[in-house]
Amino acid sequence: KAGVTQTPRYLIKTRGQQVTLSCSPISGHRSVSWYQQTPGQGLQFLFEYFSETQRNKGNFPGRFSGRQFSNSRSEMNVSTLELGDSALYLCASSPYRRDSKNIQYFGAGTRLSVL
Amino acid sequence: GESVGLHLPTLSVQEGDNSIINCAYSNSASDYFIWYKQESGKGPQFIIDIRSNMDKRQGQRVTVLLNKTVKHLSLQIAATQPGDSAVYFCAENRGGSNYKLTFGKGTLLTVNP
Numbered sequence: 001k002a003g004v005t006q007t008p009r010y011l012i013k014t015r016g017q018q019v020t021l022s023c024s025p026i027s028g029h030r031s032v033s034w035y036q037q038t039p040g041q042g043l044q045f046l047f048e049y050f051s052e053t054q055r056n057k058g059n060f061p062g063r064f065s066g067r068q069f070s071n072s073r074s075e076m077n078v079s080t081l082e083l084g085d086s087a088l089y090l091c092a093s094s095p096y097r098r099d100s101k102n103i104q105y106f107g108a109g110t111r112l113s114v115l
Numbered sequence: 116g117e118s119v120g121l122h123l124p125t126l127s128v129q130e131g132d133n134s135i136i137n138c139a140y141s142n143s144a145s146d147y148f149i150w151y152k153q154e155s156g157k158g159p160q161f162i163i164d165i166r167s168n169m170d171k172r173q174g175q176r177v178t179v180l181l182n183k184t185v186k187h188l189s190l191q192i193a194a195t196q197p198g199d200s201a202v203y204f205c206a207e208n209r210g211g212s213n214y215k216l217t218f219g220k221g222t223l224l225t226v227n228p
Contacts, residue, residue, distance in 0.1 A: 045216065
């Protein structure tokens with residue numbers, strides 16, 4: 001079974017631009033979460049989608065948004081990029097469970113550099 | 116700041132030794148914990164998990180210990196190998212079917228041959 005696929009792997013943007021990152025979850029997984037990873041802040045939760053609905057959201061400004069499609073693929077968008085948005089953006093998928101056994105499987109990430 | 120944190124940012128061990136990586140958490144409602152391993156250039160990889168109704172869980176060369184009294188989690192790696200060199204994160208799920216994991220800052224494990 002293929003793992004979580006994120007595209008592109010690397011991006012270079014300039015301040016003020018916007019960017020869209022893509023994530024294809026593991027087949028059959030309906031939950032997709034996004035995280036930002038930086039050396040200073042570590043892994044920080046952005047948001048989580050399930051059945052095309054955002055279920056959870058982290059403490060990020062409204063410039064960060066996402067969506068999920070009917071095939072569970074997800075995109076996240078960052079508008080008006082700032083230098084501090086430079087980070088590794090990780091996508092993770094999980095199978096649906098009613099309990100809290102939430103094993104998230106991560107992709108390799110998209111490395112975003114804002115100049 | 117994050118409620119899940121690590122006592123040591125770096126750990127250096129000799130090949131063949133046992134490694135112990137520690138993690139503290141502060142949320143009593145957390146009921147599920149995971150350890151991840153992240154190698155350079157890769158995303159975090161699941162290692163082992165444990166529910167809050169357990170004290171210990173063993174996998175292949177790894178053991179996770181949970182002490183709810185002091186809100187402490189540890190990952191023990193037996194016979195550490197060079198391939199174990201990576202950053203290790205603990206993560207907690209704060210109750211129910213909340214699919215938001217809170218991660219610690221990470222510990223860099225270096226295995227010396």
